[in-house]
Amino acid sequence: MTIQRAHITITGIVQGVGFRPFIHRLAHQIGLTGWVNNTAQGVVIEVEGDDHLIEHFLRRIQTDLPPHAHIADMAVMIIPPIGDRHFVIEKSADGGAKTAYIPPDLAICPDCLREMTDPHNRRYRYPFINCTHCGPRYSIMTDLPYDRPNTTMRHFIMCDDCRGEYDDPDDRRFHAQPIACPACGPHIAFWDADGQVLATHDTALSACADALRAGNIIAMKGLGGFHLLADATNPQAIATLRIRKHRPHKPFAVMFPALADICRWCVLDDVAHDLLSSPQAPIVLLQKRRYAHSSTTLYAELLAPDNPTLGVMLPYTPLHHLLLATCGFPLIATSGNRADEPICIDEHEALTRLAGIADFFLVHNRPIHRPIDDSVVRVMAGRMMIVRRARGYAPLPINCRDEARAGEGGLAVGAHLKNAVAIRRGDDVFISQHIGDLSTTGAYHHFEQTIADLSAMLDISPRQIACDAHPDYASTTYAYRTGLPIRKIQHHYAHALACMAENGVALPALAVVWDGTGYGDDGTIWGGEFLRMTASGYERVGHLQPFPLIGGDSAVIEPRKTALGWLYSLLGDAIFDDEQFAPVRQFTPAQRRILRQMVQKGINCPMTSSMGRLFDAVASLMDVCQVMTHEAQAAVMLENLALSDAPSPHTPVAQVFEPDGRHDYHIHIQDNTHIIHTHHLFASLMADINANLPKTVISRKFHATLIHILVDMAHRIGERHVLLTGGCFMNKPLLEGAVDYLRQAGFIPHWHSQVPTGDGGICFGQAVALSMRRLG
Ligand SMILES: [Zn+2]
Ligand SMILES: [Zn+2]
CATH class of the missing domain: 3.30.420.40 (ATPase, nucleotide binding domain)
Incomplete structure (x- = not known):
C-alpha cells in the first residue's frame, strides 16, 4: 500500500449536470481526501490516498457518471502527497482558456415533477422548480464557468432554505445554479395586451387557462423565448392565429398534456416515444392518424394542412406542465415571432413585437439571455433525424476525431436559409442553435450576435472562415467583411462533407445531394447532384x-x-x-x-x-x-x-x-x-x-x-x-425507400441524424471542409 496523490483534469459535459457532488460523494465513499473544482476548462480534481483506492476511484468516475454527464477527455497526473484531511468542493476558479462544454437546457426531471405536485413540498406548484439534473442552462448563461453569478439568476438572492440545499453536497440541489423557490425566486404574471397585470402566481395560471379556453391567443414566456399559444382543438382559434401570424398553411406544433393524448392523434413508435420523453424534449414530427369522422383527424388537418405529419411535444418546463394540466387540452405552441424574425425573449419587447397577434401575455421575471427555439426531429429509417437543431441539443459539439486538425479555430458561417454557424475547437465542431432565414434585419443581427456569443463562450477568436460560394448570401458578405482568410465551400459539397463526417465515412464515396437551391461551380443553380467524394475534393459525376x-x-x-x-x-x-x-x-x-x-x-x-x-x-x-x-x-x-x-x-x-x-x-x-x-419521366407522368x-x-x-x-x-x-x-431527404418515403x-x-x-440534412447542416460541412485543406 502506497499513499499517492493524483491531479485529474476532466473535459466534456461536466458542468451543470451534478458532476462535482458526484465526485464529492464518490471520494467520501471510497475514503479519499482532496478537492474538486470547476474551471473554465472543465473539472479539476485532486485526490489523495491508497493507490488501489485511487485506481478504483478513477474507474468509478467512468462507470457511475451522472445521467447527463459525458467525459470527452480525462488526464491523470501523479503528484507528491500533501496530507489533506478532508475532501472538499472548492470555489470555482476563473481565468485560463475556456475549454469546458456549454450545457444545454434540459426538461424538468421526474424528481422535480414529483415535488411540484406534492402539496406538502415547499415548491408545490412552483413554476421554476429545478435541480442539478434539470432546468435552464444555455438560455440563462452569460459566461463560463457555469456558476450562479454567470447566469441571469444572479439577480435573485437565495433564501436560507435554498442556500442550505445549494451548499449541501448530499442534497440533489447542491450547486444547482438556477435553484429557486416561491420565497426567493422568479414569479409569473398574466398581462393584458397593454402590459397591465391581471393576475399573478397561481391565479395567473387559471386566468391564462380560462383565456385559452375562450379561444384567445396567448404569448407565453418560456425557456428560450416566447411561444404563441392557442387551443389546438378550437378551429376558430387556429384560424385566428393563422390570420394574425400571416401563416395560411405552414404547420403549427402542438404541446399535449400527456403521451396518451398524443397516441390518439398520431402514430407513436418506440424511438419517437423515447425522444418525446427525453430531457431534450424536442418537437417530434409524427405521422397523423387518419380516421373518418374523427375530430382529432380534423384538428390535425387544420394544424398541419396537406402534411403527413403533425409536430408534437410534451411539456418540458414546470410552467408548461402546470399550464397544460390546468387546461387539460392540447395547445398550439408556435414560436413567438413575426414571420422570419428571431424568437422574442423579453416580456416588455414582446408587448410591441407581438402586438396584434397575442390577446394576453403569460410572463415571468427570470431573464432569458439568448433566444433558443424548440428543436424539431423526425424518426427516419428507425432513428432520429434532426430537422431544427436548437434547445436541448445546441451548442453541444459533434466530434470529428478522424479528421485532420487543420480546421482549428475555424468559423463556418453557414447558408442563407435555416442558418446556423459552427466553430471548430480541437476534435469538436460546435454548432450554434438554429438562427433562421438571414433575409430580415432581426435575423441578421441575431446571426452576428450568435457568432460573437459562441466565440466568446468557447474563447476562440476565429483564425479562418468558411462560407458558401453564393456571392449574394448575407453570410458570405459577412465573411468578406471580417478580413480573415476565407475559403468558399460549394453548397452541395458542404452538405456531402457534413454527411460524411457525421457518419465517420472513409472516402471515396458517392454523395447524392438533393435540395432546393445552391450556387454551383458553373454559376448555375445546382440541387440534383451526384458527387464522387475523394480525399482531395469532389467530382460532379451526375x-x-x-x-x-x-x-x-x-x-x-x-x-x-x-x-x-x-x-x-x-x-x-x-x-x-x-x-x-x-x-x-x-x-x-x-x-x-x-x-x-x-x-x-x-x-x-x-x-x-x-x-x-x-x-x-x-x-x-x-x-x-x-x-x-x-x-x-x-x-x-x-x-x-x-x-x-x-x-x-x-x-x-x-x-x-x-x-x-x-x-x-x-x-x-x-x-x-x-x-x-426527364423527358421520359414527363411523358409517363402525363400519361x-x-x-x-x-x-x-x-x-x-x-x-x-x-x-x-x-x-x-x-x-x-x-x-x-x-x-x-440535402433538404429533399427530409422526405420520409424518399429517404427510407433509398435506404432500403x-x-x-x-x-x-x-444519412443524417445529429446534423440537419437541410441547410441547417451546411455550417458543419463548411467547418469540416476547413480541416480537409491539408489533404487537398
Ligand atoms: Zn430536477
Ligand atoms: Zn428559496
Missing part, C-alpha cells in the same frame, strides 16, 4: 438535366412558373399555348406572353438542376400545388399523397411502392457526366395524369422513380458508400 427557372427566385414560391420552365425545356415554345397542362391554365394569355419572352431572351431565367424544383414542377403539373406560402410546401404535399393511403404506417416504404411501379427515365453520358434526362390515375398513385410512382434513378446511379458510379444528404433499395443492391447508405 446531375439532373438543367431547365430554366423562369423569374429566378420568384419561381421558388410558384411551382406553376417552375413547371413552365421545365415544360419549355422539354417541349419548346408551343407549351405556352397548350392548355392541357395545369400550370399553363394558371396564367392569362397576356401573362404567358411575358413569361415566354423572358425565357426566350433568357431574362431572369437562371438554369437549374435542382431536385427540389423538380418536385415543385411535378406538383404543379399534377395540379397539387401552384403557389406556395411556405418553404417546401409542394414537396411535402407530394409526400403526403404518397403516404396517404398506404396500408399501414408501419409498412416498409419499398413494399408501399412496389405495387404501383414507376415512371420512365433516361440517363445519358455527356463529357463523362451522367445527365438525368398517368391523362388516364386520371389517383394522385396518390402518381406521387408514389414519382417517388419510386427517383429512388430507382438513385440506385441506378450508385451502380454506374460503383462506390460502396452512398451519402444521402440501396441496401438490397449491396450498397451502404448513410
